[in-house]
Amino acid sequence: MNCRRCGKELNMDDVGLSRKMIHRATIQCFCVECLADHFELPAKILYEQIERYRAAGCSLFPPAPSSRLSMQRRKSPESPNPELK
Secondary structure, three states: OEOOOOOOEOOHHHHHHHHHHOOOOOOOOOOHHHHHHHOOOOHHHHHHHHHHHHHHOOOOOOOOHHHHHHHHHHHOOOOOOHHHO
16 A cells, blocks of 8 residues: 555555544555644654554554564463473
């Protein structure tokens, strides 16, 4: 999916923020920079907002790859036999 305004390829955060700020069901999404321009906000503010939504557990913003890996490590059960580790 590409930004409706500038054509840039969108990532999950771009799509999530478009759906959060415009409409949850929108299929015409924008990159963060174009959203910032449209709403006359600095892009930095929108990136900070994405992190707030992510920290709050918003389903539009899944955990970043590095935090997903650390969550998987915490969830994996310990082996009953220490020699198998």
